[in-house]
Amino acid sequence: MLGWALTFLVVALIAxxxxxxxxxxxxxxxxxxxxxxxxxxxxxxxxARAVRGRPPM
Structure with missing residues (x-):
């Protein structure tokens, strides 16, 4: 999803x-x-990861 956001940002800048x-x-x-x-x-x-007991990265 971040890739799509960057793609639309590039399109906006070019336009x-x-x-x-x-x-x-x-x-x-x-x-x-x-x-x-x-x-x-x-x-x-x-x-959700922290609640399941795994520490955040």
Whole structure:
């Protein structure tokens, strides 16, 4: 999921360089949403791992 977020970020940056503001804005928004979903799932996975008795990495 982090890979997809980085892909949309690169698309947004390229679109911004070429002057496509709408596409850049949409891609940046999607990248931001995917990044926050990734962070939330990562935190949930670390909490679940700690609850099961394994120490966090």
């Amino acid at each position: 911004a360089v070429f002057g496509f503001g709408g596409i850049a804005s949409a891609s940046a928004g999607i990248a931001q949403i995917l990044f926050f979903i990734f962070i939330a799932l990562f935190v949930i996975a670390m909490i």
